[in-house]
Amino acid sequence: MTGREVADPVRELMERHRASCEQAVDALELAAALEDAGIGSAEAARYRHADVFSLAEELYARVPRRPPAALPSEPPVRWRSRSWAALRSAVRHGLPAAALAGGVAVLPGARVPLAVFCGGWLAWAAARPLTRPAHPVRAAAAEPGGTVLHRAGYGAGVALLVVLPVASGGPAGAVLGVAAATAVGAAEWAADWLRRVGWGHLGAARTMADFRSRMRPALPVASGLHLLATAGLGLTGLVLLTAVGPRPGGGLLYEAVHRATGPQWAGQAALGLLLLPAAVLLRCGRAAPAAAGLLAAGAAGALLTAARYRPETAQLLACGPAAALLLPYAWLVLGRPGAHRRV
Amino acid sequence: MRIALLTEGAGSHAQRAGSWCGRLVEGLPEHEFRLYLLGGAGQPAEGRLPVAELPLWGRRPKGRGPALHRRRSYLQAYRSLIGSLVIPGERESFGPALYRLAALGREDRALPAFLASGPAQRVLEQVWRSPGAETSAGQPQVRDVLVAADLLEQCLRPLSAPWYGTGEGGLGSADLCHVVGGGPAALPALVAKQLHGVPFVITEHGLHLREQYRSYRTAPYRWPVRALLIGFFRLLTEETYRQAAVLTPGSGYDRHWQERCGADPARIRVVHEGTPAVARAAAGPEPDGPVLVWAGALEPGRDPALMLHAFARVRAELPGARLRMYGEEGAPGFLAHCREIAGRLGVDAAVSFEGRPEGGPAEAWAAGSVVVFSALAQRSPRLLADAMLSGRAVVATEVGVAREVVGPTGLLVPPRDPRALATACLALLGDEERRARLGLAGRLRAQERFAVEPVVTAFREIYLELVSRWPAFPTAAKAAARPFARPAEYWVAGPAGAEPVAEAV
Numbered sequence: 001m002t003g004r005e006v007a008d009p010v011r012e013l014m015e016r017h018r019a020s021c022e023q024a025v026d027a028l029e030l031a032a033a034l035e036d037a038g039i040g041s042a043e044a045a046r047y048r049h050a051d052v053f054s055l056a057e058e059l060y061a062r063v064p065r066r067p068p069a070a071l072p073s074e075p076p077v078r079w080r081s082r083s084w085a086a087l088r089s090a091v092r093h094g095l096p097a098a099a100l101a102g103g104v105a106v107l108p109g110a111r112v113p114l115a116v117f118c119g120g121w122l123a124w125a126a127a128r129p130l131t132r133p134a135h136p137v138r139a140a141a142a143e144p145g146g147t148v149l150h151r152a153g154y155g156a157g158v159a160l161l162v163v164l165p166v167a168s169g170g171p172a173g174a175v176l177g178v179a180a181a182t183a184v185g186a187a188e189w190a191a192d193w194l195r196r197v198g199w200g201h202l203g204a205a206r207t208m209a210d211f212r213s214r215m216r217p218a219l220p221v222a223s224g225l226h227l228l229a230t231a232g233l234g235l236t237g238l239v240l241l242t243a244v245g246p247r248p249g250g251g252l253l254y255e256a257v258h259r260a261t262g263p264q265w266a267g268q269a270a271l272g273l274l275l276l277p278a279a280v281l282l283r284c285g286r287a288a289p290a291a292a293g294l295l296a297a298g299a300a301g302a303l304l305t306a307a308r309y310r311p312e313t314a315q316l317l318a319c320g321p322a323a324a325l326l327l328p329y330a331w332l333v334l335g336r337p338g339a340h341r342r343v
Numbered sequence: 344m345r346i347a348l349l350t351e352g353a354g355s356h357a358q359r360a361g362s363w364c365g366r367l368v369e370g371l372p373e374h375e376f377r378l379y380l381l382g383g384a385g386q387p388a389e390g391r392l393p394v395a396e397l398p399l400w401g402r403r404p405k406g407r408g409p410a411l412h413r414r415r416s417y418l419q420a421y422r423s424l425i426g427s428l429v430i431p432g433e434r435e436s437f438g439p440a441l442y443r444l445a446a447l448g449r450e451d452r453a454l455p456a457f458l459a460s461g462p463a464q465r466v467l468e469q470v471w472r473s474p475g476a477e478t479s480a481g482q483p484q485v486r487d488v489l490v491a492a493d494l495l496e497q498c499l500r501p502l503s504a505p506w507y508g509t510g511e512g513g514l515g516s517a518d519l520c521h522v523v524g525g526g527p528a529a530l531p532a533l534v535a536k537q538l539h540g541v542p543f544v545i546t547e548h549g550l551h552l553r554e555q556y557r558s559y560r561t562a563p564y565r566w567p568v569r570a571l572l573i574g575f576f577r578l579l580t581e582e583t584y585r586q587a588a589v590l591t592p593g594s595g596y597d598r599h600w601q602e603r604c605g606a607d608p609a610r611i612r613v614v615h616e617g618t619p620a621v622a623r624a625a626a627g628p629e630p631d632g633p634v635l636v637w638a639g640a641l642e643p644g645r646d647p648a649l650m651l652h653a654f655a656r657v658r659a660e661l662p663g664a665r666l667r668m669y670g671e672e673g674a675p676g677f678l679a680h681c682r683e684i685a686g687r688l689g690v691d692a693a694v695s696f697e698g699r700p701e702g703g704p705a706e707a708w709a710a711g712s713v714v715v716f717s718a719l720a721q722r723s724p725r726l727l728a729d730a731m732l733s734g735r736a737v738v739a740t741e742v743g744v745a746r747e748v749v750g751p752t753g754l755l756v757p758p759r760d761p762r763a764l765a766t767a768c769l770a771l772l773g774d775e776e777r778r779a780r781l782g783l784a785g786r787l788r789a790q791e792r793f794a795v796e797p798v799v800t801a802f803r804e805i806y807l808e809l810v811s812r813w814p815a816f817p818t819a820a821k822a823a824a825r826p827f828a829r830p831a832e833y834w835v836a837g838p839a840g841a842e843p844v845a846e847a848v
Binding site: 031053066068205 | 461468479480486489644646719741
């Protein structure tokens with residue numbers, strides 16, 4: 001020790017423990033930190049304090065609190081890998097529907113067993129558990145994607161809704177049904193995008209009201225994207241159908257659009273607008289309404305078809321009201337910060 | 344007496360005969376113990392004690408939120424609880440708000456669902472962002488509100504445990520509660536005291552609050568969340584200390600902390616944590632040549648680097664000296680770091696990293712002639728006492744409990760001072776007679792302080808003293824709490840669950 005006493009011995013200590021002092025929530029935390037650094041009452045006496053607690057109090061009073069550096073944000077998931085996952089999902093859903101459509105075209109007599117088989121395949125593909133990375137906002141909330149029962153209901157609902165137009169809607173209906181099944185991949189992409197947007201706003205929004213207003217346009221935008229994808233896929237399918245079949249005349253695109261009637265396009269839009277909120281709700285911890293909505297729409301569609309309604313009318317009548325209920329509900333749920341936690 | 348043991352941890356551990364609770368129960372067969380466990384993993388209890396478990400962490404228990412007409416009272420209680428945590432002037436409302444929430448939750452069991460609900464989150468945000476709140480290092484954001492609401496829900500789960508009431512297995516039918524370890528484990532005892540007038544003892548080995556301070560410092564939460572949760576633990580600890588009939592910390596060092604948190608010094612009795620190792624024989628003859636033994640987890644807090652630097656100085660004086668370092672890696676990559684320091688100091692040939700001793704710590708102590716502790720902080724007396732029981736001389740840095748445990752039977756040096764540590768080691772290595780004398784004195788001192796029997800005796804007396812001071816039937820005789828209203832034998836003989844019909848005042 002040098003002969004000359006430093007005028008303010010605490011200053012040096014303050015510099016050494018500046019980070020602890022700035023981040024401490026109270027003087028006792030600082031005392032615990034000082035003790036962990038090997039400063040006991042013997043050393044506190046060197047700073048003219050009776051014990052480490054009063055030393056900590058002086059340090060706490062002299063160093064102002066400072067907002068900590070932002071926590072390192074998690075690395076963003078690459079756009080490409082997300083799209084690959086959506087593409088795989090589209091193939092998984094599209095394949096059984098396409099198989100059913102092909103089977104019905106080739107073997108019109110085996111319609112029922114084919115529908116049961118392909119419907120089961122599709123339900124199994126749709127009911128796969130969701131996988132997602134871990135997140136700091138861990139919670140004791142319900143599991144995303146729900147229980148096995150919820151997922152089974154969701155899968156069965158998707159299968160019912162897709163199998164009905166494919167099996168009974170004629171060539172154009174079948175093509176549109178396959179397109180709707182393939183568009184489930186797009187719905188999952190949009191649902192994941194919504195989740196990501198939600199997580200981003202969770203970190204950025206200051207209050208819950210602020211968060212709600214930031215999330216307000218998200219679902220309409222996602223719905224528009226999903227509708228575009230569904231329509232695009234349906235149109236592509238119809239173009240292919242028109243190109244391989246006999247053509248009475250007129251432009252290919254014109255013919256393709258007019259292969260499907262207005263009610264068919266409307267039913268297709270209603271189906272798309274039902275599948276998207278269901279996928280979103282499944283990921284936001286509201287699996288039961290999602291599964292219930294899909295199952296109810298599917299059952300209603302089956303009943304209406306059995307009651308000799310035209311398939312596209314049945315689809316529109318079944319999916320329209322369900323979508324009209326699920327979409328506003330999903331919109332409300334997305335505005336709640338609690339729905340965006342990851343488990 | 345019917346004693347409710349409240350503790351946090353796995354059921355199999357608390358029931359094992361070797362654990363602290365197990366030894367206490369075994370030593371006091373005249374009392375009827377019942378174990379209330381928080382955070383049990385739901386394993387079937389195989390011990391002899393009746394056990395009630397409540398999962399403390401993980402997923403929220405299923406259940407509905409409160410009915411609409413009751414939600415207002417819930418919100419009011421929650422608002423004043425949050426206010427007491429974040430507004431410096433409203434600290435006093437913590438206890439009343441806590442008991443109010445407990446009472447509401449007891450009536451309709453809707454507390455966990457309420458705490459996780461949207462209205463509760465809105466109240467939390469509203470109070471937290473109100474003008475008087477303490478947010479000097481940052482305002483809470485939406486994510487902070489979610490995280491804090493979840494953590495609070497988990498911490499408050501004991502309030503909705505199905506343990507209250509005077510029926511069979513209820514805390515109200517116990518004569519006293521014994522809380523082992525603080526924090527959420529003390530919540531049922533607080534409610535039982537408020538509701539049924541059951542007094543409680545709190546035993547802490549390593550203070551819960553201090554451990555929270557240490558773990559939250561490195562937790563991945565932002566400052567506002569840390570401040571809120573630490574505020575909760577601090578107010579809970581203060582309320583616990585205020586309400587506890589007797590506090591039994593494991594060391595004078597912990598006692599100092601408890602007094603700092605508002606415990607009444609008159610109600611604190613230090614009861615050292617007994618260890619069965621006192622029955623162990625002393626270590627055999629010393630190894631050939633001067634050997635230092637260091638033990639503890641390899642982590643910065645244990646400061647093995649100081650040991651290595653001191654050893655380099657020892658070796659400069661005493662070229663034949665060797666150092667054996669026992670203990671597993673406590674921080675990733677720290678073993679390599681220590682090896683690198685040893686290599687840089689040129690002593691790597693004489694230093695051996697032995698890992699965890701196979702035959703228990705006794706094997707480690709027997710391998711050297713002097714045991715050295717170089718830690719920056721020594722919060723628990725366990726390892727020090729174990730080393731002293733081997734009969735080897737001890738050199739320790741003077742931090743935490745070291746002075747009261749080692750006392751005059753070992754050498755104490757200031758922390759972070761390799762020269763002082765080396766001098767102390769050299770002094771002992773060069774003087775066989777002093778080494779033997781200090782080692783024997785240390786063994787005797789540790790045997791006296793850390794024996795199991797005194798712990799059992801201490802609690803036998805504390806229990807009896809407590810019930811003798813406590814009014815016999817607080818529910819029946821509200822007017823005057825007369826000491827010794829009942830003889831102590833009454834409590835021993837009383838049949839379980841029998842509430843007396845009339846109190847003869």
